[in-house]
Amino acid sequence: MRNYFLSRLGYMLVTLLIIVTATFFFMQLLPGTPFNNPEKLTEQQLLSLNEKYGLDKPIALQYFIYLGNLLQFDLGLSFQYEGRTVESIIGSRIGPSALIGLQAVVFGTAAGLLLGMISALKHNSFLDYTSVFIAVLGMSVPSFVFAALMQYYLGVKLQWLPAALWRGWEYTIMPSLALSVMVIATVARFIRTEMLEVLGQDYVVTARAKGLTEKAVIVKHVVRNALIPVVTMLGPLTVGIMTGTLVIEKIFAVPGLGEQFTLSIMVNDYSVIMGITLFYSSLFILVVMIVDILYGVLDPRISLKGEG
Amino acid sequence: MEKILSVENLHVSFYSDGGEIAAVRGVSFDVNKGETLAIVGESGSGKSVTAKTLMKLLPKQNSIIKQGDVKYGGKNLVQLTNRDMEKLRGSEISMVFQDPMTSLNPTMTIGKQVMEGLKRHRTMSKKTAYTRTVELLELVGIPDPGERINQYPHQFSGGMRQRVVIAMALACNPKMLIADEPTTALDVTIQAQILELMKELQKKFQTAIILITHDLGVVANMAQRVAVMYAGEIMESGTLDEIFYQPKHPYTWGLLSSMPKLHADRSLPLTPIPGTPPDLSHLPEGCPFAPRCQYALKVCHQYEPGKTKVSTTHTVSCWLEDERAPKVKKPEGIGGMQRGRQSKIAGS
Numbered sequence: 001m002r003n004y005f006l007s008r009l010g011y012m013l014v015t016l017l018i019i020v021t022a023t024f025f026f027m028q029l030l031p032g033t034p035f036n037n038p039e040k041l042t043e044q045q046l047l048s049l050n051e052k053y054g055l056d057k058p059i060a061l062q063y064f065i066y067l068g069n070l071l072q073f074d075l076g077l078s079f080q081y082e083g084r085t086v087e088s089i090i091g092s093r094i095g096p097s098a099l100i101g102l103q104a105v106v107f108g109t110a111a112g113l114l115l116g117m118i119s120a121l122k123h124n125s126f127l128d129y130t131s132v133f134i135a136v137l138g139m140s141v142p143s144f145v146f147a148a149l150m151q152y153y154l155g156v157k158l159q160w161l162p163a164a165l166w167r168g169w170e171y172t173i174m175p176s177l178a179l180s181v182m183v184i185a186t187v188a189r190f191i192r193t194e195m196l197e198v199l200g201q202d203y204v205v206t207a208r209a210k211g212l213t214e215k216a217v218i219v220k221h222v223v224r225n226a227l228i229p230v231v232t233m234l235g236p237l238t239v240g241i242m243t244g245t246l247v248i249e250k251i252f253a254v255p256g257l258g259e260q261f262t263l264s265i266m267v268n269d270y271s272v273i274m275g276i277t278l279f280y281s282s283l284f285i286l287v288v289m290i291v292d293i294l295y296g297v298l299d300p301r302i303s304l305k306g307e308g
Numbered sequence: 309m310e311k312i313l314s315v316e317n318l319h320v321s322f323y324s325d326g327g328e329i330a331a332v333r334g335v336s337f338d339v340n341k342g343e344t345l346a347i348v349g350e351s352g353s354g355k356s357v358t359a360k361t362l363m364k365l366l367p368k369q370n371s372i373i374k375q376g377d378v379k380y381g382g383k384n385l386v387q388l389t390n391r392d393m394e395k396l397r398g399s400e401i402s403m404v405f406q407d408p409m410t411s412l413n414p415t416m417t418i419g420k421q422v423m424e425g426l427k428r429h430r431t432m433s434k435k436t437a438y439t440r441t442v443e444l445l446e447l448v449g450i451p452d453p454g455e456r457i458n459q460y461p462h463q464f465s466g467g468m469r470q471r472v473v474i475a476m477a478l479a480c481n482p483k484m485l486i487a488d489e490p491t492t493a494l495d496v497t498i499q500a501q502i503l504e505l506m507k508e509l510q511k512k513f514q515t516a517i518i519l520i521t522h523d524l525g526v527v528a529n530m531a532q533r534v535a536v537m538y539a540g541e542i543m544e545s546g547t548l549d550e551i552f553y554q555p556k557h558p559y560t561w562g563l564l565s566s567m568p569k570l571h572a573d574r575s576l577p578l579t580p581i582p583g584t585p586p587d588l589s590h591l592p593e594g595c596p597f598a599p600r601c602q603y604a605l606k607v608c609h610q611y612e613p614g615k616t617k618v619s620t621t622h623t624v625s626c627w628l629e630d631e632r633a634p635k636v637k638k639p640e641g642i643g644g645m646q647r648g649r650q651s652k653i654a655g656s
C-alpha cells in the first residue's frame with residue numbers, strides 16, 4: 001500500500017514536471033511583451049524591466065531558475081500587478097471559482113444521476129427519450145449559450161436573479177447552473193449506460209430469484225454497481241468545470257480564477273499564466289489520483305496492493 | 309407420490325423486430341416431491357425459458373406467457389401478483405444458474421448474498437442469520453466458512469462459487485429447486501462433485517429438482533424422470549428407464565446416439581443429429597423435427613403429431629406411434645449401454 005502511494009506520488013511529480021516544461025517553453029511563443037504599454041517604454045526602461053524580472057537571461061537559465069523557485073513553492077511576481085506574488089493572486093481568486101464549481105458538481109451530479117437512473121429504469125419510454133434528448137442537448141450546446149440565455153431571461157427580463165456581479169449567495173446561482181448543465185448531461189448519459197448494463201447482468205436475475213423486492217434489487221444490486229464507475233467521471237468533470245469557468249466567470253463578472261486566467265493571457269502576464277496552469281494541472285492530477293484510490297475502495301475486485 | 313408442481317399447456321413468446329418468437333409451445337409436466345425431473349434438449353429448445361417462466365423471471369419488456377397454468381400449492385403462478393411471487397421465490401422455489409462466474413454480485417460479500425435471502429423470508433436476528441449462513445456454507449462444502457463468509461466472489465473458484473449459489477438457493481429450505489445447466493460451465497471433475505452435492509442435499513431435505521441439461525450423462529446420473537424438449541415442445545417424456553431403454557422418438561434416438569458411450573470404441577466419432585433446430589419465429593408446418601428426421605413420413609410435413617401414451621408414465625409426440633404408420637425399428641446400439649456412464653460419473 002505504501003509503495004503504491006509512493007510510486008503514484010512519483011508519477012504525479014513527473015507529470016507535473018512535463019507540464020511545467022511544456023507550458024514554460026510554449027509561453028515563449030506568445031506574441032508581445034508582458035509589460036503595460038510597451039510602445040511608450042524607452043529602450044533603457046525596457047532593459048531595466050527585463051533585468052528586474054530576469055528576462056534578460058538565456059531561456060534555459062530562466063527555466064532552471066523557475067524550477068528552483070517552484071521547489072520552494074515560489075511562483076514569482078506578477079507582471080501586471082506591481083509587487084503582488086502569483087500565490088496571493090491565485091489565493092484571492094480561488095474562492096468564487098471553487099464555490100460555483102463545487103455547487104455545479106454537486107447539483108449537476110445529483111440531477112444527472114436522477115435523470116439517468118429514471119431513464120434506465122424506464123428504458124425506451126417517453127421519459128427515457130426525453131432525458132436522452134436533454135443530455136444530448138446539454139453535451140452539444142456550449143455552456144456559454146445557456147449562460148447568455150439565462151442571463152437575458154432570468155436576469156434581465158424576469159429579474160428573478162441578479163444578472164451579474166458577486167455580492168452574495170444569490171449571485172452564485174446562475175453561474176453554477178450554467179456550469180452544471182454540462183455536468184448533468186455527462187453524468188446522466190454515463191449512469192444511464194451503466195444502469196442498463198448492470199440491469200442485464202446475471203446477478204440481477206439471481207437477486208430477483210432470491211425473492212428480493214424489486215426496490216431492493218434496484219437499490220442494493222443495480223444502483224450500487226452502476227454508481228462505482230461514476231467516480232471515474234470526476235476527472236473529466238473537473239476539466240469541464242475548469243474550462244467552463246473561463247467563459248462563465250467572464251459572462252457573469254465573477255471575480256474568480258477563470259476570469260483572472262483569461263485576463264492574464266490577454267496581457268501576457270507570464271508568471272500568472274504559468275501559476276494558474278500549474279494550479280489547474282495539479283488539481284486535475286490530484287483528482288485522478290483520488291479517483292483511483294476511491295475506485296479501489298469501492299470495487300473489491302481492484303486491489304491497490306497489486307499495482308505500481 | 310405427492311405432486312407439488314404441475315405445468316399445463318404452457319405457451320411463452322418473445323417479441324422482437326423479427327416478429328414473434330414462440331419459444332415454448334404447449335409444454336406440460338408434473339414434478340413430484342423429492343424427485344428429479346430432467347429436461348433435456350439441444351441449445352435453443354426452450355429449456356431456460358421454461359425454467360424462468362416457472363419463477364416468473366422472464367424479461368418484462370418483450371416476453372409474454374400466452375397460455376397455460378403453472379400450479380403450485382393450490383395457486384396458479386401464472387396469475388400470481390408480483391408481490392406474491394416475490395414471497396415464493398427463494399423461499400419455496402429456488403433457482404441455480406448456469407454460469408457461477410456471472411451469477412454472483414461481484415461487489416457484495418458472499419455472506420451478504422446468502423444472508424439476503426434468509427433475511428427476506430425468515431424473521432431472525434442478524435446474529436442468527438450469520439450463524440445460519442456459516443452453517444449453510446459448511447453444508448455445501450466450503451472450507452473455512454467462518455472466514456470465507458466475508459470474501460468476495462472473485463476470491464472463489466468456479467466450483468466454489470457454484471456451491472455458494474447452491475447455498476443461496478437452499479437457504480430457506482425450498483420445496484423445489486430449478487437448476488439450469490448447473491454444471492455446464494464447470495470442469496468435469498468439479499461437475500461430478502457439484503452433482504453429488506445436489507443429490508446429497510436432495511436426500512437430506514426432500515427437495516424436488518428440475519434439472520435442465522443437454523448432457524444425457526448427467527441425466528442418467530441424477531434423474532428419475534426425463535422430458536425431452538425440442539423447438540419449444542416436449543417430444544417425449546417418461547421414466548429414466550423408459551427414455552434410455554425404450555425411447556420412441558427419433559429425436560430422442562438422435563440425442564442418445566450422439567452421447568459418448570463408455571464401452572464403445574472411443575475412437576469412433578460421436579454422431580450428432582444432422583441439421584439445425586428450426587427458426588422459432590418461422591416454424592414449419594407439421595412436426596418441428598421433420599426437416600431433420602430421417603424417418604419423416606409425408607404426414608409429418610403437414611400435421612403435428614398428437615400425444616401417444618405408451619405407458620402411464622411414457623408419452624411420445626410422433627407419427628410413428630400412429631397405428632397407420634409403417635413399423636420402424638429403433639436404430640442399433642441405442643438404449644441400455646449409455647447408462648454405463650452413470651457409474652463413470654459417480655466414480656470420478
Ligand SMILES: Nc1ncnc2c1ncn2[C@@H]1O[C@H](COP(=O)(O)OP(=O)(O)O)[C@@H](O)[C@H]1O
Binds near residue numbers: 322323353357367
Ligand atoms: N430474452 C429473450 N428475448 C428474445 N428471445 C429469447 C429470449 N430468451 C430466449 N429467447 C429465445 O427463446 C428460445 C429458447 O431459448 P432458451 O430457453 O434459452 O433455450 P435453451 O433450451 O438453450 O435454454 C431461443 O431460440 C431464443 O432465441
Ligand code: SF4
Binds near residue numbers: 603626
Ligand atoms: S412425427 Fe415424423 S418427423 Fe416428427 S419425429 Fe416423428 S417421424 Fe420424425
Ligand SMILES: [Mg+2]
Binds near residue numbers: 355356357488489
Ligand atoms: Mg439455457
